[in-house]
Amino acid sequence: MxxxxxxxxxxxxxxxxxxxxxxxxxxxxxxxxxxxxxxxxxxxxxxxxxxxxxxxxxxxxxxxxxxxxxxxxxxxxxxxxxxxxxxxxxxxxxxxxxxxxxxxxxxxxxxxxxxxxxxxxxxxxxxxxxxxxxxxxxxxxxxxxxxxxxxVQRRLSLAPPPETVAGLSPSAKEDLRESFAELRSIAATVDDAALRERLAAIEQRLAAVARDGSVARGGNDARGDGDAQLSPRELDVLACCALGSTNAEIAAALNLKEGTVKSYLQAAMAKLDASTRHAAVARARRIGILP
Known part of the structure; x- marks a missing residue:
């Protein structure tokens, strides 16, 4: 727990x-x-x-x-x-x-x-x-x-233990992915260190829906294998991409300019060695930094 x-x-x-x-x-x-x-x-x-x-x-x-x-x-x-x-x-x-x-x-x-x-x-x-x-x-x-x-407390109470996430249905996984994106959006507005730690904990638990069912490790930065390392904002943008949001929708959700969203997305794609946003999301899920 x-x-x-x-x-x-x-x-x-x-x-x-x-x-x-x-x-x-x-x-x-x-x-x-x-x-x-x-x-x-x-x-x-x-x-x-x-x-x-x-x-x-x-x-x-x-x-x-x-x-x-x-x-x-x-x-x-x-x-x-x-x-x-x-x-x-x-x-x-x-x-x-x-x-x-x-x-x-x-x-x-x-x-x-x-x-x-x-x-x-x-x-x-x-x-x-x-x-x-x-x-x-x-x-x-x-x-x-x-x-x-x-x-945050509500999300924590809903998160399944890591040992159970691998067997979740596709719809349940999609719900968790939406929760992950929402928590990333909330985290962008939080100054309190204790709250950020709680958000990071629930994000890690949600990321356990990744291929091997294990919780992604790391602190405030999102880390995968090899050289893939996303900044918090790059992960925010990619988490919204995973829900199928457009750049304009992501900009509105994260209170960013659309051009800024595009820059973060391009940086994340480069770090993940992906040519499209869909490929970037797929790789992020494979290495466990997105659920």
Whole structure:
């Protein structure tokens, strides 16, 4: 079984988002966390003057952040102490930190609220679009990363063990080839090292559909036998070719120019000693770098 990323990966993701937001927003204190079993657990704090909000746990539907989670939209309390549209379950923490204005932005993926990012000010501060924009961007970025991680986990759970792939039906092999191409496309958008490792692991497992049924070895570069060694982008393009995609379709899928796709494809064909894209795909499958 392929090893998964460490359990604290999501917490690290929120921590990076909070630190980045603290640098880009006008709010002096920023904190946030993800939902777990019906509550948001605050795991990252930047700019706080006390320990009042340390380890804060906010139940969905309660307080400002809980309301933002439940409604899946930002919520603002310009004067938190006197706000009448929220419950005040967490006054001890929020007022204990001295926060007067509190802004809560939910982290949403696929219509599901996954967490909250909070921005707080120690004095009443108006929140217009310009002030709110960094928080929206930060929440969207975390949501996108969580969606990618969910997809990686789903693909990992669907991948068969290497000892079973050789006997798969043609249609099952085609499904795996489509998954391989999709994962290559996802990998092109991922900056997180742990996610890239997980993607590489599932790609290797999928590549075991190759002739000998063994998992291709190697790191981020795609390696076969002899001198055949494709760059990650060359492999991305070739994986799409294996699905029958045109250069224009590949360019759209990988966010590249069509001419750039053609260049990558020509380079891959040269490395694989193939005169056509179909021959390049066939050789890549024979040597185990494509499923």
């Amino acid at each position: 392929t090893a998964l990323a460490p359990p604290d990966t999501d917490a690290q993701l929120v921590s990076r988002a909070v630190d980045d937001l603290a640098r880009s927003t006008r709010f002096p204190v920023v904190f946030g966390g993800l939902e777990r079993q019906g509550s948001v657990h605050v795991t990252a704090i930047a700019g706080a003057r006390s320990h009042a909000i340390d380890d804060l746990v906010v139940q969905v539907g309660r307080g400002l952040g809980g309301a933002a989670m439940m409604e899946k939209r930002p919520r603002l309390a310009l004067d938190y102490r006197t706000a009448r549209t929220i419950t005040h379950d967490y006054d001890r923490a929020i007022l204990g930190e001295g926060i007067a204005t509190l802004f809560a932005v939910p982290i949403v993926t696929e219509g599901r609220a996954r967490g909250v990012l909070y921005c707080g000010a120690w004095t009443q501060a108006p929140v217009g679009d310009l002030v709110a924009r960094p928080a929206f961007r930060a929440a969207d970025a975390v949501g996108t990363e969580l969606r990618i991680r969910d997809e």
